[in-house]
Amino acid sequence: MGEKLALQDYTEKAYLDYSMYVILDRALPNIGDGLKPVQRRIIYAMSELGLSAASKHKKSARTVGDVLGKFHPHGDSACYEAMVLMAQPFSYRYPLVDGQGNWGSSDDPKSFAAMRYTESRLTPYAKVLLQELGQGTVDWNPNFDGTLSEPALLPARLPNILLNGGSGIAVGMATDIPPHNLREVVSACLHLLDHPDADLEEVCEFIQGPDYPTAAEIITPREDLMAMYEKGGGSVRMRARWEKEGSDVIITDLPYQTSGSKVLEQIAQQMRAKKLPMVSDLRDESDHENPTRLVVTPRSNRVDIAQLMLHLFASTDLERSYRVNMNMIGTDGRPRVRNLRETLVEWLSFRRDTVTKRLEWRLAKVLDRLHILEGLLVAYLNIDEVIEIIRTEDEPKPVMMARFNISEIQAEAILNIRLRNLAKLEEFTLRAEQDELEDERDYLEGLLGSPELLSDLIRTELREDAETYGDDRRSPLKQREAAQQIDQAALMPSEPITVVLSKMGWIRAAKGHEIDAESLSYKTGDSFCDSAYGRSNQQVVLMDSTGRSYSLPAHALPSARGQGDPLSSHFTPPANALFEKALMCPDKQYLLMASTMGYGFVCQFDGLISRTKTGKAIVTLAKGAKLLDPSPIASVENGYIAAVTSAGYLLVVNVAEIPQLARGKGNKIINIPAAKLKAGEESVVSVVALAADAKLIIHVGKKHKAISGEELQEYVAERGKRGKMLPKGYQNVTRLEAQT
Missing domain, CATH: 1.10.268.10 (Topoisomerase, domain 3)
Structure with missing residues (x-):
């Protein structure tokens, strides 16, 4: 009989075994030599093949075959990729493999040739890991089939864990150790040998920050780097280096593992979307002599280059942040996040x-x-x-x-x-x-x-x-101004436009304010609904029949020469809701929002702008109520609000009596008997905001009447009153208008 085990116990043990294997034997580097098992096996197999820095290069497939056949029974492509990474001078600060052939480029690190085409040997630096191997310095373990022995660790003469860093994802933990400069790290080790009680601040006098295999700038503030080294985790921010050449901007060094072609695509995308009107041209002039040379040509000499670059840093990979998590397997065989001082002290103990x-x-x-x-x-x-x-x-x-x-x-x-x-x-x-x-x-x-x-x-x-x-630091540490995207509204040309909304919910924009929107061509069964006048760098707010608001940038609207775009492709309004109003105003413009039931409130235009497809609930409409045309208010301190009902009652109230709300039903402006409202016999036809010295124009069909001064005062009363009946012939009001 076989052993019986509860499924829960079996799976728990199996997953724990697997996770421990991934953590200890695959994903995390060891503090001693700074290598993961696959890297250690590649370096050892190459040394066994006699591929020292003084020997001839040998086919990479030979090395990979040896590694897989003798020590590492896994996939050849994964093993070769690990080998490629150790050979790329733009990926490794101190490469361990010296490659001949196509080993990828900084623009596309994965573009390396297959292992049957490339040749390799160890670099002189690899001697640091192998020099003392045969001198009783390390323990030896049997390989996977017990026929050979392999070193449990390599006897590193330098703290490779910090020099080349490393990254990996295990089960429930990950590691991201940045690379550092050899001279700086050795100086810190020497200081710790002389002063074993030296604190982290003293160590950081020697190690100022990471040193990546790129000349891009590290712009993380010193106090943040100190905090990162103290906790063993945090982030490092890198920024591309650039210089002016004539009127052009030349980008010479990109952040670690950043692709130049991807950066160019990101900038080109902004240019296509008309988000970079100050850039006229973009070129990649990289070659063997200049591995990175990206040219950005401004539209004119008046362009603020520093401002443009700050925008590009904020909106493209010209500035990137790198996670730091100094998680490694210690001399006790346990994984743990260590701070910088702990790492150096433990490595020195290993070295001793x-x-x-x-x-x-x-x-x-x-x-x-x-x-x-x-x-x-x-x-x-x-x-x-x-x-x-x-x-x-x-x-x-x-x-x-x-x-x-x-x-x-x-x-x-x-x-x-x-x-x-x-x-x-x-x-x-x-x-x-x-x-x-x-x-x-x-x-x-x-x-x-x-x-x-x-x-x-x-x-x-x-x-x-x-x-x-040792060599000089490659990544300079600089204090720089924070990157900031340029406000898109400020970038857009400010041209007068007319936005036209159709009854079936199609929208378009025409240049200028002299457009006769009603005479434009519409789809069969469709017709003019509303229009708004504004400028191309403003937002268009659309109100639907349920009192919700939606917004779109005006510059993104299709031309009025066509039929426009359906708003349903931009928004998802409630079922049966219709788009009825189009508005364009300065952001801080006050508006009167009112319904046919006689209720209203004051709000600002920017409070109507919505960032979502489903819009924003602004006006609460009772059953049967409709939203009236929003009216701009010159001043919320003085001035009037005029409201007229279908029965010919006009009421003028002081604007200060109307509440300022972000959303809601508002307060009653003019009173209509409840019975008449309920029966639908009377409703508010129009409301309009008046400046203190403005005239009120009452439109009745094609005729109109102007009221001002003392005559207007006759209609002024407290908010919520019935108002006064207009003279005969002017009771059937179509709309009200303010005239300054």
Whole structure:
């Protein structure tokens, strides 16, 4: 019978095992050598193939085959991609693989040739990881089928975890370690060796910030970088570098892993959408001599270049933010997020252990050799007797061991001496070697017995490696003004336009204010509904029959030469709602919103602008009520509101009596008996806002009457009154109009 296990227990254990495998054996780098298992296996397999920096390049497929066949039983494409990444100078700060052939470009890192076409070997920097490998410095594990051994770690002489960084996504955790400058990191290590209690602030005097393999600027403020290094997480912001050449802007360096062609496409997209009227041309002049050279030509000399670049930084990949999460597997084998100081201190501890193991291994070798030399010198002093024993005895080894009081190893070494080595000079050579090894033994024992001398050795080796492999910082740290997109309304040309709305909900815009909107051509069954006059850089607000508002930028509307666009393609109004009003005003313009039931309130135009497809509820309309034409108000302090009903009652109230609301039903402006309202016998026909000195024009069909001064005052009363009946012949009012 097989073992029975509850499905819940089995899946929990299986998922936990899988997640631990992904975390420890796939996705996270180790603090010791800064490598993930696949990277470590590639570097080790290449060293085993003899592909050092001094050797000839070999086909990449050969290396990948070795890695998969011996150490890493996974997919070849994933393995090759990991190898490519270590060979790309624009991806790795200190590349570990020296590639020949097409290894991708900074514009398209994935454009590398297949592994059967490319060749590779290790870079000189890879020696930092491999130099001490055969010197007893690391533990060895059996490979996946137990036929070979592979190193559990590489004995890194430098903190590669910080130099090249790394990123990966495990189960429930991820890592994003930025690359750093070798000289800066070594300087920080040396300071920590001299001052073990140094705090993070002192360490950050040496390590100012990350150093990516691009000359783009790091613009994250110093206090943010300090906070990032203190927590082991945060973000770094990079900005492209540019310069002026004549009237053109030349972009010379892009942020890390940013594609020039993508940036050009983002700028071109804005130009097509007429969002960059100040740019006339865009070119990519990149070549071998100038890997990045993007040219932006302004429309004229009057364009503010600095403002334009700040806009491009804010709206394209010319400025990017990179996540930092310094999660790594420590010397204890556990993954954890470490701050900068913890990382360096733990790496120095790893380095001290590695150097100690190397010295102990060398000391053991020296002691073994000295032991053998002692035995050989005994043989040389008694050479005739030794030869006699060898010639006469069947088992000379035990006889020699007893006669000269030597060990089995020494006896074996004596028996292995060649005849030619019995020359007299050989004894001097052995004595010289013995003296040399005794000196080395004393030196090694002195180092192992003194932490200070051991620190001196580590310090010396770090300085040597910094001298050999170090270089200047590539990513300069700069303080820059925050990027900000240019207000699109300010970018748009301000031209007079007329927006036309049809009864079936089609919208279009014509240049100028002299358009006869009603005489335009409409679709069969459609006709003119409303029009609004404004400018091309304003928003158009549309009101539907339920009192909701919707908005569109006027410059985006189709030309009035065609039939326009259906508003249903832009918005999703409530069922059976019809678009009835079109409005264009300055943002802070006050408007009177009123219904046929006699209620109204004052609001600002920008309060009607909606960002959603479903619009914004503005006017609450009772059953049977309709929205009247919104009327612009010159001043909310003084002036009047005139309202007229279908029965010919006119009421003029002070504008200050009308409430200012963002939305709602409003207050009663003019009173209509409830019975008449309910029966639909009377309703408000028109409301209009008047300036204090304006005339009120009453339109009745084709005739009209102007009221002002004392005559107008006769109709002035408190809000909510019935109003006064207009004279005979002017009771059937079509609309009211204000005339200044």
